[in-house]
Amino acid sequence: MTFVLVKECEDSDECVKLPLKHNRLTLITLKETFSGSAGLLYRSGTELNAVGLLSGDDTLTEPFFEEPESGWANKTFFMKRGSRPPTPIENDVNMTTPPPSISRVAIHVLNECSDRVYRVHGEISSIVMTTNNQQKNSVSQQIGSGVQFQEKHILTAAHLKFVVGNEYDLWKNGKTLKATCIYINKSFDFAILESDSLPKTSFSTGFLNRGDKFVILGFPENSNHDNPSVSDGTIEGLYEDGIHFLGAIGSRHGFSGAPVFDKLSYLTGIVIGGKNGVSLEMTVRDFAKQLVNDSGTQPCVKILPLSVIRAQVSTESSKDSL
DSSP, X not given: OOEEEEESSTTOSOOEEEEOBTXXXXXXXXXXXXXXXXXXXXXXXXXXXXXXXXSOOSSOSSOEEOOOTTOSTTOEEEEEEOOXXXXXXXXXXXXXXXXXXXXXXXXXXXXXXXXXXXXEEEEEEEEEEEETTEEEEEEEEEEEEEEEEETTEEEEOGGGOOOTTOEEEEEETTEEEEEEEEEEETXXXXXXXXXXXXXXXXXXXXXXXXXXXXXXXXXXXXXXXXSOEEEEXXXXXXXXXXXXXXXXXXXXXXXXXXXXXXXXXXXXXXXXXXXXXXXXXXXXXXXXXXXXHTGGGOOOEEEEEHHHHHHHHHHOSOSSOO
């Protein structure tokens, strides 16, 4: 059998023939045909069955749905759709199709993953400033973004300033959650926060290579949106240190620690900073216009791969900074 029959919903009358690759249905084939799909289902009598999703095997390196035990034949499948509230780019741009600079893939990732992204408030510090021979005390706080990557854990950038054991605020949808810093790695600039208040959600991780498309979700400074904003780009290659990825387009203030997803909505790393110190403070509409107008001089973003983060955590015996 070279194809399977898939409907948008169980009650739909229209079926679409989706091709199989090595007798497997790739995840990207389903998502490109049915945007917003979150799984594949079928009925066997009165039972509702889900088709298993694998991240890859010896035959295919990309995620795919494995063949049911009773085979693909004589079945009609239908997609399981994920549901999300209206997103800031949909509200801000106010159009049914995305602007040229923000791809449909980026909007899809935003819809799929926005519930895992938080605004992160770092350590509050006191700064003494001298002006006209007069000293004034001011309070400073680093604010960035973070992503839930385990059931109780948030991954973010260490330069937002944390202290192991201290409690910090996570902001989302007008609500504030408390999280405790349990791990800091100053060498690679990432930190892990822990909270029992985080919702249960599913996690998928992936990898990026040169030429791959990526999507960043984060909370720019001075943004009053309940949900994260979006930026997308392409991996240009490795950074000078041979560890970080370098990609265009760059990040905005508040995007430090923001998650980087691939086209399948898989978490691949976090934003550490922009190569050229780029800082953009604008709405999604203004950002989209700027990308079009300044496309010849696109800034770059520095990305710490998730594989590096995992390697560092697994080799360290202490949860404090080195």
